[in-house]
Amino acid sequence: MEVYNDIQSVQRKVNSLIREGKSIGFVPTMGYLHEGHENLLKAARKENDFVILSIFVNPLQFGDGEDLDHYPRDEEHDRKTAEKNGVDLIFLPTNDIMYPNPLSIEMTVTRRADVLCGRSRPGHFEGVVTVLAKLFNICRPNRAYFGMKDAQQVAVVDALIQDYNFPVELIPVPTVRESDGLAKSSRNVNLTEKERHQAPAIQKGLQIGRKMVEEGVQDPEQVKEATRQFLESETRGKIDYIELLSYPDLKPVDHINQQVILATAVFFERARLIDNVVFNQKSRASKG
Ligand code: AMP
Numbered sequence: 170m171e172v173y174n175d176i177q178s179v180q181r182k183v184n185s186l187i188r189e190g191k192s193i194g195f196v197p198t199m200g201y202l203h204e205g206h207e208n209l210l211k212a213a214r215k216e217n218d219f220v221i222l223s224i225f226v227n228p229l230q231f232g233d234g235e236d237l238d239h240y241p242r243d244e245e246h247d248r249k250t251a252e253k254n255g256v257d258l259i260f261l262p263t264n265d266i267m268y269p270n271p272l273s274i275e276m277t278v279t280r281r282a283d284v285l286c287g288r289s290r291p292g293h294f295e296g297v298v299t300v301l302a303k304l305f306n307i308c309r310p311n312r313a314y315f316g317m318k319d320a321q322q323v324a325v326v327d328a329l330i331q332d333y334n335f336p337v338e339l340i341p342v343p344t345v346r347e348s349d350g351l352a353k354s355s356r357n358v359n360l361t362e363k364e365r366h367q368a369p370a371i372q373k374g375l376q377i378g379r380k381m382v383e384e385g386v387q388d389p390e391q392v393k394e395a396t397r398q399f400l401e402s403e404t405r406g407k408i409d410y411i412e413l414l415s416y417p418d419l420k421p422v423d424h425i426n427q428q429v430i431l432a433t434a435v436f437f438e439r440a441r442l443i444d445n446v447v448f449n450q451k452s453r454a455s456k457g
Pocket of ligand 1: 352
């Protein structure tokens with residue numbers, strides 16, 4: 170397994186792979202790898218000749234007062250996890266390597282980002298698409314793997330790829346969960362013991378909403394309210410949002426008769442957790 174901090178070494182490798190006609194699978198992460206990330210790596214390993222993992226805690230996608238300083242890191246563990254999952258190359262840049270100068274050209278996300286996490290975290294998706302545009306240009310992958318835990322990110326990356334003609338196939342991967350249903354997240358280590366007990370209620374609350382729709386409820390307000398009541402009774406976390414929108418367009422719906430996402434974000438003391446279900450009316454959850 171090769172490990173590089175600098176862009177030139179990655180580009181040199183990628184150029185020779187492309188010359189040899191090898192396919193490249195790419196998994197961008199912020200590190201502190203867990204089974205969710207491992208599932209992306211496994212999918213990439215299965216479908217490509219060469220697998221690149223990037224580990225970069227991108228400061229551009231964190232707002233003021235967010236958990237950039239508390240974001241967990243463990244490079245040794247990440248290297249071992251990468252090795253175990255057959256990663257061929259880790260790209261581990263520093264901030265100075267990724268952003269040597271202030272950017273002269275900035276990207277703005279005009280759709281799919283004014284709702285859900287985009288509304289609560291202004292500038293977040295601008296930071297995400299900026300770093301991904303750079304990483305796609307550096308790694309030149311045939312396929313890039315993203316988790317449905319961050320379903321809005323999948324929708325925004327889909328738009329980035331379409332709008333800017335990146336020759337990359339976006340592969341969404343289902344959410345990996347703990348046995349009690351809590352979505353695996355690097356941020357779960359920042360939960361207190363009590364909060365950790367309450368956190369599975371997030372997915373349970375979303376499933377209650379999904380079941381209502383599958384049983385025929387078509388009014389989004391009723392569904393969101395049932396999820397809210399459950400979350401408020403089962404956790405002491407502060408609900409940031411509960412939204413039900415079309416997916417992947419992320420537009421408001423009056424009447425549920427298409428594929429939708431029911432998503433929530435909950436603030437605990439030192440961690441903001443997100444989760445979602447994507448489903449069609451009267452069908453089983455399709456993803457995530
Ligand atoms: P992060 O390191 O949190 O930026 O995540 C890197 C990638 O892993 C993103 O595409 C996430 O959606 C994905 N990911 C994070 N947690 C999970 C999970 N529990 N299941 C599946 N994918 C995940």
